Amino acid sequence: MFKSLAPIEGNQQPQLQLLWEDKDVKFDVPQLHKNLRSGERVLDYIYHIEDSKGNPGDTGRLMVTNLRIIWHSLVHKKYNLSIGYARICNTNTRIVQAKARIASQALYILAICNETRFEFLFTDVSGETSRRDQPIFASVFDVYHLYQRTYLYRDLKLRGAIVQSGQLVILPDEQVYSQVPGVWNLSSDQGNLGSFVVSNIRLVWFADANETFNISLPYLQIESLRVRESKYGPALVIQTAETGGGYVLGFRVDPAERLNELFKELCSLHTIFGEQPNFGIQYNAQDARQRLAEAAEEAAQASQFKVDNFEELDERQEREINTKLNSYLAEGCLGKMASGSSSGQEERLPVYCKELGFAMEQIRDGYKLQDLWNVMPTKMETME
Numbered sequence: 001m002f003k004s005l006a007p008i009e010g011n012q013q014p015q016l017q018l019l020w021e022d023k024d025v026k027f028d029v030p031q032l033h034k035n036l037r038s039g040e041r042v043l044d045y046i047y048h049i050e051d052s053k054g055n056p057g058d059t060g061r062l063m064v065t066n067l068r069i070i071w072h073s074l075v076h077k078k079y080n081l082s083i084g085y086a087r088i089c090n091t092n093t094r095i096v097q098a099k100a101r102i103a104s105q106a107l108y109i110l111a112i113c114n115e116t117r118f119e120f121l122f123t124d125v126s127g128e129t130s131r132r133d134q135p136i137f138a139s140v141f142d143v144y145h146l147y148q149r150t151y152l153y154r155d156l157k158l159r160g161a162i163v164q165s166g167q168l169v170i171l172p173d174e175q176v177y178s179q180v181p182g183v184w185n186l187s188s189d190q191g192n193l194g195s196f197v198v199s200n201i202r203l204v205w206f207a208d209a210n211e212t213f214n215i216s217l218p219y220l221q222i223e224s225l226r227v228r229e230s231k232y233g234p235a236l237v238i239q240t241a242e243t244g245g246g247y248v249l250g251f252r253v254d255p256a257e258r259l260n261e262l263f264k265e266l267c268s269l270h271t272i273f274g275e276q277p278n279f280g281i282q283y284n285a286q287d288a289r290q291r292l293a294e295a296a297e298e299a300a301q302a303s304q305f306k307v308d309n310f311e312e313l314d315e316r317q318e319r320e321i322n323t324k325l326n327s328y329l330a331e332g333c334l335g336k337m338a339s340g341s342s343s344g345q346e347e348r349l350p351v352y353c354k355e356l357g358f359a360m361e362q363i364r365d366g367y368k369l370q371d372l373w374n375v376m377p378t379k380m381e382t383m384e
Contacts, residue, residue: 017274018241019154019220022067022084022147025113027054032080033063033072039277040065044139044285048126052096052106055079059125062107064139066147066281069109071122083120085147087111093137098123107137135292139285150280153201156244157216163206168197173278175200177269180262181208186232186250196251198265201278203238205251215249219273227263234259236266 021037029035036042046062051071058079063070072080090110098104106123124131152162152171162169168176180196185205192213197204203222206214221244226237234256238249253259350359355369363369 019243021082023086023243024084025087025111025118026082028078028080029082032082033070036065038275039279040067043143043283046136048124050123050125052121052123053119054081062122064143066143066279069140083109083111085144087113088144091141091144096123098125102127103132105132105136107140138292139288142288143281143283146281146283152216153278153280154218154220156221156240159212159214160216162204162216163211163214166211168204171201171280178265180253182254184252186230186235186252200269203266219270220277222270225263225266225270227259236263
């Protein structure tokens with residue numbers, strides 16, 4: 001709709017640097033470990049690591065950033081590789097035989113890029129046996145999981161669960177600057193009426209009639225912003241980056257003065273975000289290691305068996321379940337056998353028992369009601 005129309009003079013916005021670091025696998029890029037893009041931060045360093053499949057024998061280090069994993073050799077400066085988190089399919093750790101046949105911990109990564117399968121094996125070659133049982137690669141797994149949960153900071157999202165009851169679900173570190181109602185989405189012939197939400201991280205539009213019809217567009221995926229003439233009048237035209245699908249999106253905002261104000265605001269936020277992007281990943285490797293150490297210590301303490309908390313009982317008492325009751329019953333059976341009559345040797349008339357509240361057979365001499373009522377011994381003694 002907008003490709004054949006010329007932009008209004010001066011209403012254009014310069015392009016941002018295309019984000020490729022998290023979406024590509026690259027090898028032997030000059031000064032790779034020093035040329036980090038704006039907003040990319042190294043969250044952890046893992047030393048004494050060998051790229052066992054690609055560069056065996058070269059000791060290097062892993063750099064865990066908020067967009068990718070970087071390995072570079074400390075022996076040959078030109079050997080390095082970059083693995084974007086978006087291309088990782090599987091990660092796990094293994095125990096392998098390293099130098100001098102020492103069992104060492106290794107990180108296995110399976111990545112797929114441009115229909116090509118890559119397998120990486122990063123092995124600890126420090127020679128320290130204590131590192132074999134330590135989670136030296138824990139930061140790789142932690143940051144990778146954080147990356148998967150923060151895609152709205154980096155990627156365009158269509159028809160997502162981003163609006164509830166007409167309110168945008170705010171991301172951590174996100175600040176809403178303005179909300180613009182009465183915005184027409186010109187992607188279809190009849191148009192859809194909705195609202196804009198402008199924040200420091202993204203531009204969100206959702207339809208008033210159906211809030212699930214929406215788009216979340218981070219500034220990182222905006223290639224250009226323009227105001228163009230269309231058959232509906234002046235319109236805001238947004239060209240998304242190739243990594244964001246390469247869409248051309250058109251929106252009409254009335255009146256024209258409000259459109260120009262919105263355009264200037266988006267241009268300003270787009271420029272600020274380009275200078276210092278927020279990729280949404282907050283991670284402190286030192287704090288994470290401390291939490292792991294505390295959790296391991298608590299687990300070790302909980303697994304210890306404390307004998308002081310238990311008392312050993314004399315099991316012989318448990319087997320003596322009311323011996324007086326057994327004796328009473330046995331005497332009755334012996335009396336019957338001696339008399340040779342089923343009616344018993346001596347008949348005992350029933351008497352009223354105040355303790356129980358009903359009539360019962362009179363108890364023989366030498367026994368009490370309490371002796372026959374208790375099933376278990378009244379006192380259990382502990383063994384010394």
